[in-house]
Amino acid sequence: MRKSLFQTSIEGLRRLFFLIPPNPEIAQIEITNRCNFNCLMCQRIPLKVPLKDMDFGLYRQIVDKLEVIEEIILTGWGEPLIHPHLLEMIRYAKQKGQWISLTSNGSLLTKGFAQKIIQAGLDSISFSIDDIKAPKSGALAHPVTTQLNNIENFVKMIKGKSLPEVVIQTTLHKGQEKKIFEVVAWAAKIGADMVNVNRLDMRFNTRLKRPNFEEEKEFVKKLDEVGKKYDIQTEFRPHVAFSGISRQVYRILAPFMALGGRHCLRVYNYVYINLVGEVTPCCALPLWSAGNLLQEDLQTIWQSEKFQQFRQHDFQRKICGKCDVLEVKQK
Ligand SMILES: C[S@@+](CC[C@H](N)C(=O)[O-])C[C@H]1O[C@@H](n2cnc3c(N)ncnc32)[C@H](O)[C@@H]1O
Ligand code: SF4
Numbered sequence: 218m219r220k221s222l223f224q225t226s227i228e229g230l231r232r233l234f235f236l237i238p239p240n241p242e243i244a245q246i247e248i249t250n251r252c253n254f255n256c257l258m259c260q261r262i263p264l265k266v267p268l269k270d271m272d273f274g275l276y277r278q279i280v281d282k283l284e285v286i287e288e289i290i291l292t293g294w295g296e297p298l299i300h301p302h303l304l305e306m307i308r309y310a311k312q313k314g315q316w317i318s319l320t321s322n323g324s325l326l327t328k329g330f331a332q333k334i335i336q337a338g339l340d341s342i343s344f345s346i347d348d349i350k351a352p353k354s355g356a357l358a359h360p361v362t363t364q365l366n367n368i369e370n371f372v373k374m375i376k377g378k379s380l381p382e383v384v385i386q387t388t389l390h391k392g393q394e395k396k397i398f399e400v401v402a403w404a405a406k407i408g409a410d411m412v413n414v415n416r417l418d419m420r421f422n423t424r425l426k427r428p429n430f431e432e433e434k435e436f437v438k439k440l441d442e443v444g445k446k447y448d449i450q451t452e453f454r455p456h457v458a459f460s461g462i463s464r465q466v467y468r469i470l471a472p473f474m475a476l477g478g479r480h481c482l483r484v485y486n487y488v489y490i491n492l493v494g495e496v497t498p499c500c501a502l503p504l505w506s507a508g509n510l511l512q513e514d515l516q517t518i519w520q521s522e523k524f525q526q527f528r529q530h531d532f533q534r535k536i537c538g539k540c541d542v543l544e545v546k547q548k
């Protein structure tokens with residue numbers, strides 16, 4: 218969700234000094250861990266999450282408790298478009314005035330389904346595209362099936378509307394920079410709003426490799442150039458400002474945020490709510506609960522001793538292990 222310059226400036230200052238807001242601003246709800254793909258780089262199997270859908274009644278109870286939230290992301294460790302109640306889920310949260318987004322592999326987004334999702338009021342959709350050509354078998358990437366056509370059709374359907382915004386999300390693997398630049402060119406050609414490049418989490422698969430910090434910096438420079446060339450916004454780090462002057466300021470501040478990179482950017486304003494209503498600090502920790510939303514309210518859990526303890530650097534490092542995907546510096 219886009220913020221005003223004033224809101225972004227306040228947030229920038231808070232992020233610099235790691236002054237946690239009184240409530241989380243983003244809630245990601247694990248509506249399903251089932252998927253129609255089985256990508257080899259995906260953590261859903263190693264994370265040992267139950268491969269199920271969230272009950273719709275439980276979902277409603279959860280959303281009723283999210284009044285202080287600014288954005289709800291309807292995505293767990295699976296494919297959200299697979300959930301039989303997805304449209305009702307979007308409508309229910311929209312009735313409450315929430316900004317709703319989700320991340321999808323795009324393969325199930327037929328024209329008919331796309332129309333229904335738009336009518337339901339989705340505000341933003343990210344599509345995960347690692348490559349615009351079908352990867353070789355055994356590749357550590359999403360397969361390429363129907364999604365490129367589906368996404369192109371989707372963008373045509375919303376032409377002239379300001380929402381939903383369409384983000385192409387991709388992950389940086391070592392030696393695969395060229396593929397990402399091809400994804401950027403394709404995203405610009407079809408008229409997507411932006412391309413967001415994520416760091417790879419390599420903890421669960423020794424075959425996964427990503428560039429080192431210096432190579433990553435070089436990549437970000439080239440990414441900017443390619444974005445400019447094709448006239449599309451690109452971003453490397455999530456959880457920062459995405460537009461206008463605030464984006465430039467955030468880019469300068471990024472290395473100093475969270476007390477100079479001491480804390481992961483995620484713990485500042487985000488919660489992950491799993492299939493049974495447990496509130497966890499991160500999608501990569503789906504089973505580490507700070508409390509259950511059916512028993513307590515969100516603010517109580519957010520400000521609880523357990524959550525506060527999690528935010529302490531040494532404690533968090535024990536829980537998160539080698540993860541550094543959302544730290545401002547790479548190890
Ligand atoms: C787990 S998926 C769930 C949504 C949907 N199924 C999809 O693929 O877009 C969410 C995001 O996690 C990314 N992802 C999967 N494995 C990853 C890894 N090892 N490191 C970083 N991101 C990863 C995917 O590329 C996708 O953008
Ligand atoms: S499509 Fe998404 S959830 Fe499914 S296996 Fe691939 S990355 Fe994981």
Ligand code: SF4
Nearest residue numbers: 481499501537540543
């Ligand atoms: S360090 Fe990794 S696992 Fe821990 S909160 Fe940040 S992104 Fe999540």
